[in-house]
Amino acid sequence: MSDHLTEEEQLENLKRLWKEYGTTVIASVVVATAGYFGWNYWQDAEQQRLENASNRYEELVTAVGSANAPQADDAEASKATVSHLSEQIKSTASDSAYAVQGAFFAAKKAVESGDLTAAEGELQWVLANADSEAMKEVARIRLARVLAAKGDFSAALNQVSSEPAAGFAAEQAEVRGDILRQNGDSAAALTAYEKALESLTGDQQQRRMVLQMKIDNTKPASSEEPSA
Known part of the structure; x- marks a missing residue:
């Protein structure tokens, strides 16, 4: 009889604890589960974002290579293509090395086509967005030459x-x-x-x-x- 009463008391204690803390436990489980799936979703989205930036960067490098080929004679169209791809990378992955390198390529093409204002804008973007001090220094040096060319x-x-x-x-x-x-x-x-x-x-x-x-x-x- 004593053992039976002890089980009932334990059951009552469990019911009381569930009443007091059950909602908190459920909420904690929900938060933990949401955090887990949210983190995985963010990681997948981040990976996809960087993969897209990488793909655009490969297209940009290809465009620059084609523009440097002997048969390429439309400098303005080449500059527009490189600039477009660079802007695509900036709009989706401005915090990546792809965006910085893309801006450098776009600045180079702008200088080659005589558009010093566009080149200045690209290099100013690097100064404002690059994390690497080395990349910022490269941008400052190239910007100095562009500004000097503008007088x-x-x-x-x-x-x-x-x-x-x-x-x-x-x-x-x-x-x-x-x-x-x-x-x-x-x-x-x-x-x-x-x-x-x-x-x-x-x-x-x-x-x-x-x-x-x-x-x-x-x-x-x-x-x-x-x-x-």
Whole structure:
């Protein structure tokens, strides 16, 4: 009899606990289940999004390759195709490396077709959206050249006047020298070229030769004449 009453008491305790906590348990199970399926859905959607971006990027690379072929003579159509594919990637995967590389390709095609404003826009997009400091530095250097080509030397120099990302000191100084020389400031250009030469690291003999040639061509004529 004692055992039977104990079972009834246990049953009553279970009923009381279910009444008090049953709703919470069910809610927890529902939340956990929804979270599990929601996470899986998000992962599937994310994978599909990046796969679509990858496919568009492959199309873009193919379009760029076709445009560089000897038989391709419609530069404007090529630029439009590359720009369209780049915009598709940006609209769906702006946080991906595909979008950044696509913008670089679009900027290159825009420069080749003479549309410096479009090239500037693409490079500004990279600066605003790229996560990598190296990619941002590449964008700044290319943007500086585009702005200089547009005649906006002040804005161009602003792009290459701050502390460069690691590994870009020589390239930044060289571009600054090119812009200064283009703007008629040979003395400042010479200083920039010399800094670029000093900043080179490793075995870069060809670049050293190019920079030395720029230094020699920028020096005042009198400084190259032997003293009497």
